[in-house]
Amino acid sequence: xxxxxxxxxxxxxxxxxxxVIKGWxxxxxxxxxxxxxxxxxxxxxxxxxxxADSSLANYEEIKKITTGSAVAVTGSLMExxxxxxxxxxxxxxxxxxxxxxxxxxxxxxxxxxxxxxTIAHLRPRTNKYGALFRIRSELSLAIHKFFREKxxxxxxxxxxxxxxxxxxxxxxxxxALDLNNLPQKDGKADFSLxxxxxxxxxxxxGQLSAEMxxxxxxxxxxxxxxxxxxxxxxxxxxxxxxxVEPEMAFSDLADxxxxxxxxxxxxxxxxxxxxxxxxxxxxxxxxxxxMTTLEGLxxxxxxxxSYKEAVEILDKSGQNFEFEVGFGLDLQSxxxxxxxxxxxxxPVIVYDYPKNIKPFYMRINDDNIxxxxxxxxxxxxxxxxxxxxxxxxxxxxETRMDEMGISKEQYWWYLDSRRYGTAPHCGFGLxxxxxLMFLTGVINIRDVIPFPxxxxxxxx
RNA sequence: UCCCCAGUAGCUCAGUUGGCAGAGCAAGUGGCUGUUAACCACUAGGUCCGCGGUUCGAGUCCGUGCUGGGGAGCCA
Numbered sequence: 026x027x028x029x030x031x032x033x034x035x036x037x038x039x040x041x042x043x044x045v046i047k048g049w050x051x052x053x054x055x056x057x058x059x060x061x062x063x064x065x066x067x068x069x070x071x072x073x074x075x076x077a078d079s080s081l082a083n084y085e086e087i088k089k090i091t092t093g094s095a096v097a098v099t100g101s102l103m104e105x106x107x108x109x110x111x112x113x114x115x116x117x118x119x120x121x122x123x124x125x126x127x128x129x130x131x132x133x134x135x136x137x138x139x140x141x142x143t144i145a146h147l148r149p150r151t152n153k154y155g156a157l158f159r160i161r162s163e164l165s166l167a168i169h170k171f172f173r174e175k176x177x178x179x180x181x182x183x184x185x186x187x188x189x190x191x192x193x194x195x196x197x198x199x200x201a202l203d204l205n206n207l208p209q210k211d212g213k214a215d216f217s218l219x220x221x222x223x224x225x226x227x228x229x230x231g232q233l234s235a236e237m238x239x240x241x242x243x244x245x246x247x248x249x250x251x252x253x254x255x256x257x258x259x260x261x262x263x264x265x266x267x268x269v270e271p272e273m274a275f276s277d278l279a280d281x282x283x284x285x286x287x288x289x290x291x292x293x294x295x296x297x298x299x300x301x302x303x304x305x306x307x308x309x310x311x312x313x314x315x316m317t318t319l320e321g322l323x324x325x326x327x328x329x330x331s332y333k334e335a336v337e338i339l340d341k342s343g344q345n346f347e348f349e350v351g352f353g354l355d356l357q358s359x360x361x362x363x364x365x366x367x368x369x370x371x372p373v374i375v376y377d378y379p380k381n382i383k384p385f386y387m388r389i390n391d392d393n394i395x396x397x398x399x400x401x402x403x404x405x406x407x408x409x410x411x412x413x414x415x416x417x418x419x420x421x422x423e424t425r426m427d428e429m430g431i432s433k434e435q436y437w438w439y440l441d442s443r444r445y446g447t448a449p450h451c452g453f454g455l456x457x458x459x460x461l462m463f464l465t466g467v468i469n470i471r472d473v474i475p476f477p478x479x480x481x482x483x484x485x
Numbered sequence: 486u487c488c489c490c491a492g493u494a495g496c497u498c499a500g501u502u503g504g505c506a507g508a509g510c511a512a513g514u515g516g517c518u519g520u521u522a523a524c525c526a527c528u529a530g531g532u533c534c535g536c537g538g539u540u541c542g543a544g545u546c547c548g549u550g551c552u553g554g555g556g557a558g559c560c561a
Contacts, residue, residue, distance in 0.1 A: 054520050061520055074521080092511080109521050127512045132496050133522045134510055139553060140496070195559090230561095255559055256486060268561065347557080358557080411561070456561035469554095470561095481552095 026099070032068035034102060035112060041102040046073055046114065047122070049150060050094045052133050060087060062119075064098065067149070070156050070302045074105065074113040086121055092133060093125030093150070138472050145476055145485045153310070156303035157473060160296060161461055167295040168248055168269055168457075171288060177244040177271060182231030184250065187223055187435075195254040196226040197264075227252035231270050232454065233386075233439055236415060239272035239450050240442050246271040248457075256480050260469040261406075263458065264478040272452035278388075278397040278414045281451040282374050285401050285410045286327045288455070289372070293322050296464050304465070312466025318404060319464065325371040327401065332356075332378045338368060355382045361400075361407040373402045385429050387413040388451075389421055399453070406463045412453020419443040 028047045048066030055061075058079045063072040075098050077087050090096065097120040105113040130144055131151060141148040148154040169179065185199055201220035202208065208215040216224045231247035238245045247270045254264060271288075273280060297304060297319060308315040330338075332352075339350040339360050348357040356375070365373045376399040380389060387396035397414035416422040422443055426433055433440060461473040471477035476485040 052522070054523050055517090056520060056523090057517055059519080061523085063521085076519085105519090107519055107521070128495070129511090130495065132511045134497070135522085136496065143553090251561085253560075257559060258486085259557080259559095260555080262560070266561065408561075454561065459561060 028066075028097070030068040031064065031066045031071065031073045034073060034114075035069070035071055037102055037112065040104065043099065044102055044114070045097060045099050046075075047097045048073070048095070050090055050092055050096060050125075052092055053090055055088065060090075062087075062090065062096070062098070062116075064096065064114075065150075065155070067155055069159075070152060070306060071110075074107075074110055075100070075116050075119070076113055077116045077119050081116065081119060083119065083121070087119050089124065090121060091125050091127065091129065093129035093131060095122040095125075096120060097122055138469060142471055142477070149475075152306060154472075156300075156306045157461075157465060157467065158475065159303050160300045160465060161473065163299050164292060164296060164457075164461060164464070165248075167292050167299070170295075171291050172244075172246050172271065175244065177246050178238075178242050180231070180235055180238045180242075180245045180247050182228065182234035182247040182249060182270075184228050185221075186226055186228045187221065195256075196229060197252050197254045199225045199227060229253055230268065230454065232272070232452065235270050235272040235452060236386075236450065237438075237442055239274045239452065240446065240448060243275075244271070244273045258480060260471070261459065261462075262479075263470055263474060264480070266470075266474065267457035269455045269457055270452060272450060274448055274450045276414075276451050277449055278376060278399060278451060281412050281414060281453060282327075282329060282376065282399050282401075285399070285412065285453055285455075286372075286374070289401070289403075289409070289460075290323050292460065293319050293464065297323075307465045307467070315466045318466075322372055322403065327372040327374050328369045329374045329376065332375055332395065335360075335364060335375050339363065342368070353379050353381060356400075358407050361402045362404075365402040365407070366404045370404075372404075375400050375402065380425075383413070385425050385431050386415050386422070388416045389425065397451075401453075403463055405466075405468075406459050409459050409463060410453050410455045412451065414449065414451040417443060417447045417449050419447065 026043070026045045028045045031046055031048065034044060034046065046064060046066060048064040051063040051065050051072050053060055053062050060077045062075040062077055064075055065072045077084070081087060098114060098116050099118040100114045100116040102112055103115050105111060107113070131147060136151065141151065141154065149158055172179065200216070202214070202218065208218045219225070228251055230251060231249060235245055235247050249267065250265055251268045252265050255262070271284065273284065335356065336350055336352050339346070342363065344363060346357070346359055348359065350360060365371070376397070377390060377395040378398045379394060380387070380396045383396050383398050387398050389396055399412055400408050401410035403409050416425065419440065422440065423433060426436070458470050458473050462468065462470060465473065467473050471479065
């Protein structure tokens with residue numbers, strides 16, 4: 026008989042006979058003559074309370090069931106006479122699929138996030154991480170739904186790349202050469218003998234691929250893993266993370282800001298709607314202000330101001346910042362958080378940054394000093410979206426690449442898009458994990474990705 | 486990579502001035518007629534992160550290494 030998921034069973038509007046559930050025992054409470062089993066199957070936060078009577082043939086075995094054991098229960102769904110749950114399952118058969126020995130590391134009480142990271146393979150069996158990864162799954166779906174409704178097409182940008190893209194961060198090198206016996210040429214490794222005949226890396230961004238496709242298919246997006254080999258040891262960085270990168274043809278920076286704002290509001294509303302029970306756990310135990318923050322994002326118009334105005338506000342703030350504020354200097358975490366958390370108290374979009382702190386592909390403004398860039402800042406996270414209008418004019422792009430010492434030969438294909446039917450276009454990148462942190466109130470990025478990759482840590 | 490903090494039972498943590506290694510939960514045994522992170526009693530459980538030093542005596546003080554965390558930079 027096919028198992029029914031606890032999520033669906035708990036939504037039943039009437040008693041049901043002959044149902045089968047399969048899952049893991051969260052806790053067992055024995056009474057004289059019968060036992061209560063709390064079963065969780067991962068389909069939802071709630072457990073199914075199972076009543077196992079001593080009249081069951083294998084009751085002596087049932088009494089030995091431990092936390093973490095896997096069971097299949099056949100029985101009748103009945104109204105529960107006890108308080109705390111509407112339904113319970115009166116067992117007719119309890120099949121013990123496997124008993125977890127007493128070394129099972131999860132206790133019924135709360136564990137620290139630090140400890141759970143050391144058993145990342147078991148943490149989805151806890152309430153918090155089960156809820157988190159259900160939200161992660163729903164959020165992925167919501168991203169596709171948003172773009173589909175907007176007429177965007179999904180592009181699979183490559184994971185292996187020959188270019189280093191915007192020079193964003195350190196690269197993970199990819200090779201099929203024998204690292205213990207590297208072929209040498211002029212004292213260096215000879216990658217002409219490697220699989221691709223040249224150096225290859227894991228991608229740091231799908232943007233350049235997305236641009237090529239936007240200039241063919243109109244509106245597109247990528248959503249996939251990206252890799253940075255930076256030795257970052259913070260609660261906001263991992264070496265492998267997922268990024269969403271939309272790219273729109275025939276659009277300018279204002280369109281880009283509008284899309285970013287609409288996108289964040291859609292996703293936040295979607296999760297509040299689709300993940301009520303799971304989100305409630307985070308509002309209750311992780312961040313008491315979570316719902317206020319999320320509702321604030323949905324209901325407010327994001328403040329839009331130029332980088333120049335932002336610097337003026339910071340200058341006049343009277344705050345004692347650790348880092349200097351001034352035109353031409355990048356905004357630091359503390360500056361971004363001051364703007365969104367204290368000064369405006371809502372999401373903020375900063376645009377028109379000085380060109381010297383931004384990459385080569387951003388469109389130069391008429392002042393020849395700033396570029397058409399925009400960052401969206403949200404409370405608690407800081408920068409959650411970074412984007413720009415791209416430089417579509419071939420001569421300006423080449424000049425800028427020369428200035429910055431970027432090889433035009435290597436990017437011949439990128440420049441081709443500006444030779445043949447170039448058009449204004451723009452896009453942005455959103456760190457998927459950072460969005461999850463914002464939506465759940467979780468403060469460490471290692472806790473919103475199934476198996477985090479950080480310096481010195483790739484055991485799982 | 487830099488600055489700061491921490492490491493005691495399977496887990497969460499206490500351990501006073503340097504003087505017998507502790508509690509709750511988990512585990513085991515027994516009890517309890519409907520429990521809700523059940524409850525009650527009992528049992529068992531320790532390389533006090535590693536190495537070195539000071540001392541009559543170190544979980545406690547000093548040095549060093551490792552691991553984890555917080556903050557910063559880099560960035561998403």
